[in-house]
Amino acid sequence: MSSKFHAxxxxxxxxxxxxxxxxxxxxxxxxxxxxxxxxxxxxKYIEVKLNAADEAEANQQLDEMCDALLANPVIENYCFELTALPVEAAA
Incomplete structure (x- = not known):
């Protein structure tokens, strides 16, 4: 089961x-x-909502996203804050 995160x-x-x-x-x-x-x-300020198995996987995905597209690692630094979103109750 995956969890939802906000970065x-x-x-x-x-x-x-x-x-x-x-x-x-x-x-x-x-x-x-x-x-x-x-x-x-x-x-730049960017918000991303993502699904991942756990916080470690979410961190890994965000690092990959930043290195590949969201930041230019040659001239830019990046950092992110990751927050787990509450699980929505089933209807």
Missing amino acids: RIYVTLRPSVLDPAGVAVQSGLQQMGYEGIEQVRIG
Whole structure:
């Protein structure tokens, strides 16, 4: 029997990779009068609901998904939060 999971995935550029969108946002915030902005980095947020036999399998599937499609491991880092969803009562 499989379980349902909800994953929140965060993808960000590696610290060594230039983030032109972040630089543009930082500049805009400073021009708007927000002082003290040291750095802005832009990333992606992805939600996935999946079925898996257990939490270990869900973690493995998410790692594979992120490495293959959701993140570019050459220039991006990713992390995710996994939550088991409650089993729905049978009608």
